[in-house]
Amino acid sequence: MSERIVEIVPEAGLHARPASKFVETAGEYDATVEIARADSDDLVPAGSMIAVTSIGARSGEKVRLVAEGDDAEAALDALEQVLSTPEDELEEA
Amino acid sequence: MSTNIEKDDIDDLIPESHIALDDPPNEKSACIEYLLDLLVDAGRVDDREAALDALLAREEETTTGVGMGIGIPHAQTDAVSRPSVAFTRSDEGVDFGSMDDEPAKLLFMILVPKEGAEDHLAILSSLSRALMHEEVRDDLYAAETPAAVQAALREAVA
Numbered sequence: 001m002s003e004r005i006v007e008i009v010p011e012a013g014l015h016a017r018p019a020s021k022f023v024e025t026a027g028e029y030d031a032t033v034e035i036a037r038a039d040s041d042d043l044v045p046a047g048s049m050i051a052v053t054s055i056g057a058r059s060g061e062k063v064r065l066v067a068e069g070d071d072a073e074a075a076l077d078a079l080e081q082v083l084s085t086p087e088d089e090l091e092e093a
Numbered sequence: 094m095s096t097n098i099e100k101d102d103i104d105d106l107i108p109e110s111h112i113a114l115d116d117p118p119n120e121k122s123a124c125i126e127y128l129l130d131l132l133v134d135a136g137r138v139d140d141r142e143a144a145l146d147a148l149l150a151r152e153e154e155t156t157t158g159v160g161m162g163i164g165i166p167h168a169q170t171d172a173v174s175r176p177s178v179a180f181t182r183s184d185e186g187v188d189f190g191s192m193d194d195e196p197a198k199l200l201f202m203i204l205v206p207k208e209g210a211e212d213h214l215a216i217l218s219s220l221s222r223a224l225m226h227e228e229v230r231d232d233l234y235a236a237e238t239p240a241a242v243q244a245a246l247r248e249a250v251a
Contacts, residue, residue, distance in 0.1 A: 013214060015214065015217070016151070016154050016155055017154050017155050019155075020155040020156075020192070023192060024192070027192075044225070048160060048161075048193075049158075049159040049160050049191070049192055049193075050159040050160050050161050050163060050221050050224060050225055051221075051225060053159055053165075053217060053218060053221040054218050054221035054222035054225055055218065056214050056215065056217065056218025056219075056221075058214060
């Protein structure tokens with residue numbers, strides 16, 4: 001199991017386009033990825049839009065990503081990249 | 094309102110007049126206008142056109158169909174002077190282009206003034222958190238009156 005803490009960079013938080021890009025990216029890997037607020041153990045599926053919306057993470061806040069599976073590290077790298085990219089630099093989802 | 098909505102917020106956010114249980118139009122933009130008109134008729138919206146433009150611009154960015162049969166069109170706009178939520182339910186479902194391809198049957202609208210970013214995220218995340226629970230969705234499907242919808246929401250956010 002791999003885990004990391006990532007800060008949310010997009011100004012609107014984990015919301016709208018960054019959130020849909022995040023969910024889509026999570027779905028591209030075989031690994032099971034879950035997300036929670038950094039200060040919480042309440043993990044929810046990273047591949048579910050409603051679950052990601054429920055986190056309500058604002059810009060500057062931190063989230064915990066937990067991945068399990070063969071490509072877990074690659075999945076976390078890609079998801080960290082999405083969360084670290086300002087919204088205006090995010091390529092079309 | 095802090096980072097979560099609470100029981101006591103429900104009456105102000107979504108009074109009974111913001112809830113319609115007769116079938117809404119099953120085309121997405123018509124359904125969005127239907128929800129908006131619940132808020133317009135309740136006197137919450139100062140500028141219908143501006144609110145609609147903001148809602149449709151948000152849908153252009155990416156759909157508010159969040160999956161599990163739920164759509165939550167929303168916008169931050171000064172067309173409203175305080176946070177307002179509306180609800181309707183579609184038997185047939187509305188194609189919101191959700192990632193899970195499920196038509197949206199439980200439909201919420203959230204309008205929050207432009208400076209209300211905190212309220213906006215609080216309402217959106219509280220509602221999403223509540224709606225992830227199957228029993229909350231079941232209560233909303235089973236509700237026969239606006240009061241029953243309010244009761245389900247009060248219980249869900251508690």
